[in-house]
Amino acid sequence: MTSFQHIDRPSPFAPVSGETLPVWAVSRADIERGHFDKTALSWAKTAGFKAAEGSLLLVPNRHGKLAGALFGLGEEGQWHPFAGGKLARLLPKGDWHIETSPISGAVMALAFGMGAYRFEAYSKPAGEAPRLVIPADADADAIARTVSAVYLARDLVNTPANDMGPKALEAAFRRLGGHYGATVEVVAGDALLDKGFPMIHAVGRAAAEAPRLLEMRWGREGATRITLVGKGVCFDTGGLDIKPAASMLLMKKDMGGAANVMALALMIMEAGLPVDLRVLIPAVENAISASAFRPGDVLKSRKGVTVQIDNTDAEGRLVLADALTYAGEEEPELLIDMATLTGAARVALGPDLPPFYTDDEALAGELSSASAAIVDPLWRMPLYKPYEADIKAKIADLTNAPSGGFAGSITAALFLKQFVTPETSWAHFDIFAWSPKDRPHGPTGGEAQAIRALFEVISARYPA
Structure with missing residues (x-):
C-alpha cells in the first residue's frame, strides 16, 4: 500500500535503478582539503566556489555536458541539519544521488523530500522538479512515510477556509481512514447535544457548516490504546469578541492541531x-451570527464541569475539553492532544519551538530525547499548579479566559488538564503549525510540528 497523499503530486524520489548524476555536498574545509572528485574540485577552484551555505555550482564534463553538482554546506560542522532540503529547489530537473556528504545520506534524503514540497493547488505548477535517489543503506519506507505525513499536515493547513471548512476536513479525514481501512464515525449538528458534546456544539453552531466530532479507529482490538485529539477550528473569527483584521489573516491554520494529528495517525498506520489507535477531531468554525455563543455565557461540558465564557476567542480549549473527556472514557494508555491554542506560546518560544506539557516524567524524557535526536524542536513547559487558581470563575467552575494576561499557554494547558483523568499519561502540544519564513526543508506556510518526535517515541515503545 502506498502512503496516503492529500493532493496528488509526483514523488520527490527517484528509483534506485537508472542513470543519476552525483551531488558533492561539501564544506569550505572540504574545498581546501580536496577530499572528493578531482574533476569537480578543479572546476570549483576555477569557478571560485567557496561552498557558502546553500550555494550550488553545476559541474560540466569535458564535452560541456552536465556531469554533477557541488552543493555548499558552509563552515565545517555548522551547517543546518536539513541543509539538503535546498537541493530540491536548486538542482535542475533530472535524477540525482548524493555522492559525497558529511551529513548522512538518510538525513539528506529526508531533507530533500521535505524541501521538495510545493503547494500549487491554486497556482500554475512550477514545472518538472529534480528527484533524488534514497541511499541503499537508508530506510526508504521510513523516509517516504515521514515525507507523506509532513505533506499532509502542510496541505491541510495551507488550504484556505473556503475549501477547508468542517465538511472538507471531514472528507479529508474519511479519505485518510479509508486508505488504511480504519472505521470513521461522525457526530454533527444538533446530534452533538444528544450525544453529550455541548461545548463543541456551542462553539460551532453559528457557522454555515454544522460543527462535528470526527472519530477514527484503526488497529488491533485489545492492543495498547493510543488516542490522538486535534483542535479542528477551521476558521476563527474570534466570535463576538472578534479578532482585528491583522489577527484573522492566518486563521485558516487554526485547524493545525487536527492536521498534525492526522499526519501522525498516517505515520502510525503506514x-x-x-x-x-483512536483519533478525535472536533471540527468547527468559530463564526459570528445571531446564534453565536456570547461573553458571559456559562456552558456545561461533557464532563459536567461548567465554564464561564470570558472571551469567545478562547474557543479551542472548549472543543478540546469535550473531546478529551470523551477520549478518557476509554482509558487510553497514551493520550496526546495538539492545538494551535495560544499566542502566548509564540511570545514565549517563537514559531519554531512548540511547548509541550505533561506530568508523565518518563514520557517527557522520551520526547525531549527524541526531539534532540531527530531535530524536531520541542520544549517542555510546566503544569504549574499554583496557576490553577487563575482558571477559577466567579459563577462557574472554570473560566475559559483568565484575566491578567500572564502565563497564557500554561493556564490553557491547566484548563485542559481538568478534563483529563489523573491516571492517564497525557501530553498537550501548543503548536503554531506555520512557518513564517522559508527554511531549507520547507517553504513559508503550513508546517508539521512535533509529529516526527512523537512517532519516534511511539514506535520505540510499540515497534512493528
Whole structure:
C-alpha cells in the first residue's frame, strides 16, 4: 500500500535503478582539503566556489555536458541539519544521488523530500522538479512515510477556509481512514447535544457548516490504546469578541492541531504499529451570527464541569475539553492532544519551538530525547499548579479566559488538564503549525510540528 497523499503530486524520489548524476555536498574545509572528485574540485577552484551555505555550482564534463553538482554546506560542522532540503529547489530537473556528504545520506534524503514540497493547488505548477535517489543503506519506507505525513499536515493547513471548512476536513479525514481501512464515525449538528458534546456544539453552531466530532479507529482490538485529539477550528473569527483584521489573516491554520494529528495517525498506520489507535477531531468554525455563543455565557461540558465564557476567542480549549473527556472514557494508555491554542506560546518560544506539557516524567524524557535526536524542536513547559487558581470563575467552575494576561499557554494547558483523568499519561502540544519564513526543508506556510518526535517515541515503545 502506498502512503496516503492529500493532493496528488509526483514523488520527490527517484528509483534506485537508472542513470543519476552525483551531488558533492561539501564544506569550505572540504574545498581546501580536496577530499572528493578531482574533476569537480578543479572546476570549483576555477569557478571560485567557496561552498557558502546553500550555494550550488553545476559541474560540466569535458564535452560541456552536465556531469554533477557541488552543493555548499558552509563552515565545517555548522551547517543546518536539513541543509539538503535546498537541493530540491536548486538542482535542475533530472535524477540525482548524493555522492559525497558529511551529513548522512538518510538525513539528506529526508531533507530533500521535505524541501521538495510545493503547494500549487491554486497556482500554475512550477514545472518538472529534480528527484533524488534514497541511499541503499537508508530506510526508504521510513523516509517516504515521514515525507507523506509532513505533506499532509502542510496541505491541510495551507488550504484556505473556503475549501477547508468542517465538511472538507471531514472528507479529508474519511479519505485518510479509508486508505488504511480504519472505521470513521461522525457526530454533527444538533446530534452533538444528544450525544453529550455541548461545548463543541456551542462553539460551532453559528457557522454555515454544522460543527462535528470526527472519530477514527484503526488497529488491533485489545492492543495498547493510543488516542490522538486535534483542535479542528477551521476558521476563527474570534466570535463576538472578534479578532482585528491583522489577527484573522492566518486563521485558516487554526485547524493545525487536527492536521498534525492526522499526519501522525498516517505515520502510525503506514508503519503498521501494533496499537489500537483512536483519533478525535472536533471540527468547527468559530463564526459570528445571531446564534453565536456570547461573553458571559456559562456552558456545561461533557464532563459536567461548567465554564464561564470570558472571551469567545478562547474557543479551542472548549472543543478540546469535550473531546478529551470523551477520549478518557476509554482509558487510553497514551493520550496526546495538539492545538494551535495560544499566542502566548509564540511570545514565549517563537514559531519554531512548540511547548509541550505533561506530568508523565518518563514520557517527557522520551520526547525531549527524541526531539534532540531527530531535530524536531520541542520544549517542555510546566503544569504549574499554583496557576490553577487563575482558571477559577466567579459563577462557574472554570473560566475559559483568565484575566491578567500572564502565563497564557500554561493556564490553557491547566484548563485542559481538568478534563483529563489523573491516571492517564497525557501530553498537550501548543503548536503554531506555520512557518513564517522559508527554511531549507520547507517553504513559508503550513508546517508539521512535533509529529516526527512523537512517532519516534511511539514506535520505540510499540515497534512493528
